[in-house]
Amino acid sequence: MTRKLLTTVAAGALFATAFAPAAFSQTAPQPADPAAPTQAAPADPAAPKPMTPDVTKPAGDAAQAPAPAPTADTAQASYLTEQSPDQVSANTYIGQSVYNGNNESIGSVNDLILKKDGGMVAAIVGVGGFLGIGEKNVAVPMEKITVAQNTQDGSVKLTTRETAESLKAAPEFKTLAMQSAEKAPAATGTDTTATGSTTPK
Secondary structure, three states: OHHHHHHHHHHHHHHHHHOHHHHOOOOOOOOOOOOOOOOOOOOOOOOOOOEOOOOOOEHHHHHHOOOOOOOHHHHHOOOOOOOOOOOOOHHHHOOOEEEOOOOOEEEEEEEEEEOOOOOEEEEEEEEOOEOOEOOEEEEEEHHHEEEEEOOOOOOEEEEEOOOHHHHHHOOOOOOHHHHHHHHHHHHHOOOOOOOOOOOOO
8 A cells, every 4th residue: 555655656746747837737636536546657767766664775675685694593403402312322332341142241342333424333342352452353233232221321231142252253343544554564565675786897
């Protein structure tokens, strides 16, 4: 309604300016009937754009107003703020004993192997040896390990159907760093000393 009124006022101003000399020879203009339909005059490119109520920008610019900036509440919504009962920290696994079906400790978790896009692949269990001396690391797939978590304190108990003997007989797990170290001596093991003689003949 306000836009229609502003358009009518602007059109009237344009007509009054264009036909000012002829207006003196005419009879007094009749007041416009607000209920009668009006036809808007072609827009003058030099004319200012009509203003919207309570806004200091032209009406055409109102649709281009920037979106409101995200608030602190919406920015924080995507972050975890506390551990839920069905989540386990990696620190809970590291150093944890792994038990067999007879509730005997058969090794302890030394590391975890994770996928780059998330999820655990295997627990690296140190088996054999004494106080870490002489033990070897075996990658036990996570589907072979059962995790029982205490909901009161978050502690876990890891059990597997594997035996100490089967883990000792399993192949040792090698990290990328260990694999690189094994390949390094082979690549640099060639003799690079000169074999030419400097004694004049």
